Amino acid sequence: MKSETWQVKATLLLVSSLTIMSMITVSASLPDMTRSFSDVPNSEGLVKLSLSFPGLFIALSAMLAGIVIDRTGRLKLLGIALVLFAIGGTSGYWLDDLYGILAGRALLGISVGISMTIVTTLVADYYQGKSRQQFAGLQIAVMSLAGILFITLGGVLADVGWRVPFLLYFFSLLILPAVSLYLKEPKREVKTSETVKGIQSPRIIWLIFVNVMLMWIIFFIIPVQIPFYLKEIGVEKNAMIGIAIAASTLFSAVSSFSYSRIRDKLGFRQIFALGYFLMALAFAAMAMGNSYAVVLLGTLLAGLGMGLMIPNANLWVMHLAPQEIRGKEIGRLTTFWFLGQFLSPLVLLPVLNYLSLSRLFYILALVLLGLTLIFLMWYWIHKRSLATTDAQN
Structure with a gap:
C-alpha cells in the first residue's frame, strides 16, 4: 500500500486524536454535572472520577490489545474499537444514572486502549527511517492541537447543556469510512507460536516504559494543580488559568513538530536529557510563583519538554521492538503512559499534606535535573562503549 498518501496519514492522525479527546472533552461539564447528580452520595468525587476513569481502563486494556493484534492482525479490532468509542463516550448524553455513565467511561477507556x-x-508498520521519525513527531503534535480544539468545543457546548459535549464522541463514527478505505493490513510473515515465544526486545525497552510512566507522573500535576496554584497567587480569571494550561499543550505541539529535525542532530538519550532539563526549568519557574507571567513561562517550558519526550519514547520503542511482537510492546508503552497519568494524583497529592505547592515544585525541579544528568551520563557511557567496540573491530 501507499502509506505516504495524505489520505493514509490523515486517517492515522484522526484516529490518534481520539486518545486526547477521550478524557478532556467533557471537563467543562463537570460543575453542572455535579449539580445534576447532587442527590447521589459522594457525587462530586464520582463526577471528578469520570474525567480520569478512562485513563485507568486505557492502561488495563492496551497491553492485552497489543498481544491480540500481533496474533490476529491490526485492523480487525480497530473498527470495533471506534464503535465502542462512540457508545461509551456518548453515554453521558443518554444515561441518567451516574454509575451507568462511569461504566460508559470505562468502555471508552477500553476502546482507546x-x-x-x-x-x-x-x-x-507503515513507515521506516526518516519517514517514521517525521510522523512520530507529527502524530503527537496533532494530538496536542486536537486537545485544544476538543476542550474548546466542549466548553462552548457545555454552555448549551452539560450533556451536549458528550455527543462529540460520535466523531469516531465519522472516521470509520476512512479507516475502511485507506488503511490496509500490513504484510507480515506468519510465525508459529513457538517461534514467536523466542523473540524478545532488548531489555533496555523496560527502562523506556518506566521512564514514560515517570515523566507522566510528574507532568500531569500541571493540569491538576496549576489552576489551584494560580488562585493562590491571586489569579482569579478562569480564562487566564485556561490559557496557562492550553499554552502547555500548544508548545508541546510546537516542539513535536520540530522533533524530526532535533532527532537528526541528537540521539534518544540526549533528547530525553534535553526534555527533562526543560521541565526542570519549568518547575523551577513555577516554584517561584511570584507572578502569572512566570508561571505561564513554566507551563510553556514544560510543554516544550514533553513535546520532545513523547515522540522520542514512541520512536525508540518502535526502533527496538521486533515486528513480530511490535503490537505487544507498543501496548505496554500505552499502558505505562496512562498508568503514569492515573498514578500522578495518587503519588503526588498526598505530599501536599506536608508541603506547599511551591515547595513540591522545587523538589520536582531537582528530581528532573537529576534525571537530566542521568540521561547525559547514560549517553556518554553509551558513546564510549560504541567507540571501544569500533576500535576493537
Missing part, C-alpha cells in the same frame, strides 16, 4: 495501540503500531 485498543485504538491507540493499533494506530501507533500501524505507524511503525
Whole structure:
C-alpha cells in the first residue's frame, strides 16, 4: 500500500486524536454535572472520577490489545474499537444514572486502549527511517492541537447543556469510512507460536516504559494543580488559568513538530536529557510563583519538554521492538503512559499534606535535573562503549 498518501496519514492522525479527546472533552461539564447528580452520595468525587476513569481502563486494556493484534492482525479490532468509542463516550448524553455513565467511561477507556495501540503500531508498520521519525513527531503534535480544539468545543457546548459535549464522541463514527478505505493490513510473515515465544526486545525497552510512566507522573500535576496554584497567587480569571494550561499543550505541539529535525542532530538519550532539563526549568519557574507571567513561562517550558519526550519514547520503542511482537510492546508503552497519568494524583497529592505547592515544585525541579544528568551520563557511557567496540573491530 501507499502509506505516504495524505489520505493514509490523515486517517492515522484522526484516529490518534481520539486518545486526547477521550478524557478532556467533557471537563467543562463537570460543575453542572455535579449539580445534576447532587442527590447521589459522594457525587462530586464520582463526577471528578469520570474525567480520569478512562485513563485507568486505557492502561488495563492496551497491553492485552497489543498481544491480540500481533496474533490476529491490526485492523480487525480497530473498527470495533471506534464503535465502542462512540457508545461509551456518548453515554453521558443518554444515561441518567451516574454509575451507568462511569461504566460508559470505562468502555471508552477500553476502546482507546485498543485504538491507540493499533494506530501507533500501524505507524511503525507503515513507515521506516526518516519517514517514521517525521510522523512520530507529527502524530503527537496533532494530538496536542486536537486537545485544544476538543476542550474548546466542549466548553462552548457545555454552555448549551452539560450533556451536549458528550455527543462529540460520535466523531469516531465519522472516521470509520476512512479507516475502511485507506488503511490496509500490513504484510507480515506468519510465525508459529513457538517461534514467536523466542523473540524478545532488548531489555533496555523496560527502562523506556518506566521512564514514560515517570515523566507522566510528574507532568500531569500541571493540569491538576496549576489552576489551584494560580488562585493562590491571586489569579482569579478562569480564562487566564485556561490559557496557562492550553499554552502547555500548544508548545508541546510546537516542539513535536520540530522533533524530526532535533532527532537528526541528537540521539534518544540526549533528547530525553534535553526534555527533562526543560521541565526542570519549568518547575523551577513555577516554584517561584511570584507572578502569572512566570508561571505561564513554566507551563510553556514544560510543554516544550514533553513535546520532545513523547515522540522520542514512541520512536525508540518502535526502533527496538521486533515486528513480530511490535503490537505487544507498543501496548505496554500505552499502558505505562496512562498508568503514569492515573498514578500522578495518587503519588503526588498526598505530599501536599506536608508541603506547599511551591515547595513540591522545587523538589520536582531537582528530581528532573537529576534525571537530566542521568540521561547525559547514560549517553556518554553509551558513546564510549560504541567507540571501544569500533576500535576493537
